[in-house]
Amino acid sequence: MGATVRAGVFTGDGKWDVRELSAPRPPAGGAVLQVEAVGLCGSDLAQLHGGVGVPGETFPVVPGHEIVGRIDAITAEAADAWGVAEGDRVCVDEILRCGACAACRSGDPECSGMHVYGYTLGIERESGCWGGYAEQMALLPRTNVHRLPNDIPAAELTMFEPMANAIYWVQRSGVQVGDTVVVQGPGHQGLACLVAARAAGASCVVVTGTSGDTARLEAARALGADATIDVEAEDPVACLGEITGGRMADVVMDLAAVTTATIPLAVTLVRNRGTVLLAGLKHFKPVEGLLTDLIVLRQLTLVGGAGFTPASMRVAVDLVASGRFDRSVLVGDVVTLDTLDEGIALLARSLPGRDSVHVSLVHGS
Ligand SMILES: [Zn+2]
Numbered sequence: 559m560g561a562t563v564r565a566g567v568f569t570g571d572g573k574w575d576v577r578e579l580s581a582p583r584p585p586a587g588g589a590v591l592q593v594e595a596v597g598l599c600g601s602d603l604a605q606l607h608g609g610v611g612v613p614g615e616t617f618p619v620v621p622g623h624e625i626v627g628r629i630d631a632i633t634a635e636a637a638d639a640w641g642v643a644e645g646d647r648v649c650v651d652e653i654l655r656c657g658a659c660a661a662c663r664s665g666d667p668e669c670s671g672m673h674v675y676g677y678t679l680g681i682e683r684e685s686g687c688w689g690g691y692a693e694q695m696a697l698l699p700r701t702n703v704h705r706l707p708n709d710i711p712a713a714e715l716t717m718f719e720p721m722a723n724a725i726y727w728v729q730r731s732g733v734q735v736g737d738t739v740v741v742q743g744p745g746h747q748g749l750a751c752l753v754a755a756r757a758a759g760a761s762c763v764v765v766t767g768t769s770g771d772t773a774r775l776e777a778a779r780a781l782g783a784d785a786t787i788d789v790e791a792e793d794p795v796a797c798l799g800e801i802t803g804g805r806m807a808d809v810v811m812d813l814a815a816v817t818t819a820t821i822p823l824a825v826t827l828v829r830n831r832g833t834v835l836l837a838g839l840k841h842f843k844p845v846e847g848l849l850t851d852l853i854v855l856r857q858l859t860l861v862g863g864a865g866f867t868p869a870s871m872r873v874a875v876d877l878v879a880s881g882r883f884d885r886s887v888l889v890g891d892v893v894t895l896d897t898l899d900e901g902i903a904l905l906a907r908s909l910p911g912r913d914s915v916h917v918s919l920v921h922g923s
């Protein structure tokens with residue numbers, strides 16, 4: 559029997575286990591990554607319980623799509639195409655585009671034949687190590703990797719992926735220098751949006767949450783939020799009016815998970831002709847209390863945000879590596895495969911008395 563590696567595996571029914579899988583070998587034209595750390599994403603919980611809606615997602619699967627590691631072995635073709643060598647530290651763009659469909663040929667990122675590491679390549683396929691919950695993973699040709707600095711803890715670098723989303727959504731919202739931006743929902747993705755809005759030149763960023771979010775709102779202030787609002791304890795419309803001298807927000811970004819109450823609220827927090835970006839998923843629940851006449855009469859722009867682009871990922875990698883914000887505030891808790899149950903419980907916010915802004919799984923010593 560050949561060498562094995564350990565990997566967390568999701569079976570799609572709310573259960574997970576740690577398995578020994580055969581160690582991957584570099585696919586033709588690809589490479590093997592020694593995974594150092596993977597960020598646990600809020601969507602990993604939905605995946606654990608049966609799926610997030612990624613086209614082609616499969617089970618059992620090694621999850622994990624916020625992947626940082628070192629090139630362990632690489633084919634000459636991949637070394638040439640990716641510009642990296644054995645030992646280099648990289649992050650992996652989880653989207654693997656086919657390169658052959660009409661979208662790919664025209665440079666449109668909406669590939670119709672894409673694979674997504676951590677979702678669509680199951681454990682039946684070759685070694686099965688296609689996600690960051692494995693100690694090593696195989697990388698196919700056409701993978702996008704970005705080189706990362708060596709002097710930053712791998713767990714901190716995993717935020718490149720939520721940051722790539724945040725940068726794309728800030729771009730989609732049209733945030734301008736000097737803008738006031740409200741971020742609703744102080745989870746890891748919301749906090750990344752705060753950082754990205756600031757990087758885009760927003761002069762005032764306000765983060766809102768609920769009474770259960772005390773630690774997260776504190777993290778928002780540590781990351782430079784001008785103000786935070788607990789919408790259960792304070793009237794957010796009055797608070798924002800006071801902060802902005804009645805101008806209200808140029809852009810409201812909704813990152814609140816599950817609750818739909820933030821959507822009618824966003825429409826009242828934004829100024830006339832302002833923009834509301836919706837990126838927090840609501841499990842397909844309809845929105846109650848939304849007066850669309852307000853969108854019409856106040857001439858608002860409504861924008862959806864999902865995922866990132868190769869360009870926003872490049873900007874995110876530079877921003878995370880630059881130290882232009884305090885990464886240590888965003889890193890949260892670090893677990894190993896031996897303590898993955900704790901990590902998943904933190905992700906589900908089900909550990910009494912503990913709340914984490916983010917969880918990373920770190921492999922190795
Ligand atoms: Zn993610």
Ligand SMILES: [Zn+2]
Binds near residue numbers: 655657659660663670
């Ligand atoms: Zn394609």
